Amino acid sequence: DTAVSQTPKYLVTQMGNDKSIKCEQNLGHDTMYWYKQDSKKFLKIMFSYNNKELIINETVPNRFSPKSPDKAHLNLHINSLELGDSAVYFCASSYRTSGLWEQYFGPGTRLTVT
Amino acid sequence: AQSVTQLDSHVSVSEGTPVLLRCNYSSSYSPSLFWYVQHPNKGLQLLLKYTSAATLVKGINGFEAEFKKSETSFHLTKPSAHMSDAAEYFCVVTLFSGGYNKLIFGAGTRLAVHP
Secondary structure: OOOEEEEOOEEEEOOOOOEEEEEEEOOOOOEEEEEEEOOOOOEEEEEEEEOOEEEEEOOOOOOEEEEEEEOOEEEEEEOOOOHHHOEEEEEEEEOOOOOOOOOEEOOOEEEEEO | OOEEEEOOOEEEEEOOOOEEEOEEEEOOOOOOEEEEEEOOOOOEEEEEEEOOOOOEEEOHHHOEEEEEOOOOEEEEEEOOOOHHHOEEEEEEEEEEEOOEEEEEEOOOEEEEEEO
């Protein structure tokens, strides 16, 4: 049973294209996140949704648009892809009100923009 | 502002010897701290967490960490390294802002374990 799953695992595309990454969690959590890990392994939060409502939006280009159809899903759509978007994108989920702030991560999606 | 500094980008140990991965934090309030591990081409897994209970925290796979407020440290240790411990380790602090928590990651420490 995969707790947090992402598709696809690998994504290779050309500059200027539009692509989406999907995330699903079956943990019953009410909060989901997207993180970007760069080539130096540095992890930074991009977005967070709580019960389908955007609660965290870091300084991310508006080419990136998260969409949460329900609290178990948080998809990431990227328009006009650029070389600098190449990274590993991680989805995560947690209970907002658990008090422990523990997040569960998906396996990651490696995006390569050529 | 909340931040973490992992003092070593790479640590190399021999199998069976102790592991020490260092982390210092900065926090304007009592923090929650975590250690996450990332094995090659895998997602992140929680090793252990400190949330203002016991200062010595035990995690999975024999790892533990000690919260030292006076030193603003949260170093990760293991008495005896195993080959399977080779991975990237991240020290993490929470930032509470606008009613929500964000995780602030350190830059990571790559642990290599040699036979």
